[in-house]
Amino acid sequence: MYMEFYEKVEGLARAIGVTTSTVKKYYLLFEEHGYNFKRNQQGQLLFSQDDINLFKELMLLKNEKGMTVPKAVKEIIKDKVMTDTTDITDITDITATTEDITVISKHVTTVMSELDELKQLVKNQNEIIEKQQEDFKKQFLKQEAYIKDSLEQRDKTLITTLREVQESQKEIATSLSKDQAKKKWWQIWLRLNYFKLLKLIE
Secondary structure, three states, X not given: OOOOEEEOXXXXXXXXXXXXXXXXXXXXXXXXXXXXXXXXXXXXXXXXXXXHHHHHHHHHHOOOOOOOHHHHHHHHHHOOOOOOOOOHHHOOOOOEEHHHHHHHHHHHHHHHXXXXXXXXXXXXXXXXXXXXXXHHHHHHHHHHHHHHHHHHHHHHHHHHHHHHHHHHHHHHHHHHHHHHHHHHHHHHHHHHOHHHHHHHHO
16 A cells, blocks of 8 residues: 545645636536545545646646637546545545645654754763763872872871981980980099098198
């Protein structure tokens, strides 16, 4: 099964370059001579491509010398097989007018455009997220390096301070030893020369 496309009165008028009232006049003449056009479930006339070609033939024939529209219609009809008189209820949703196709195409175009915009939005969001992640990573590495440097500097300062304290303790210990040595020498000298000093004083 294939989808057959149909034109409504307005579409047929555009196709043959006349007004809708002229189309009505022409299709009524065809129907008067036994040619039947299909209708949809709403009773609207539907013109197939064969029907459109029929009207185009009429547009050419009616302009010939001595030819009128009714004569042209009669001339065209006599060699044509009548269109089947399918009941209205048999024209279902498998029929579609070019206007319907145009509307569908516009909807499809709109949906595709919205999808493209959505894709672009997602792409932009992903780029922002990736940039934020990269910035966070750089900031984390920078903070990690800062902490590492700070700890190393602290350790160096602590070691230097401990060494300075140790050196100071050594100097203090050496100084105290010398003072104690001097004190002991003086005390020994004083004991040895105590009586001599007393005599000198007397």
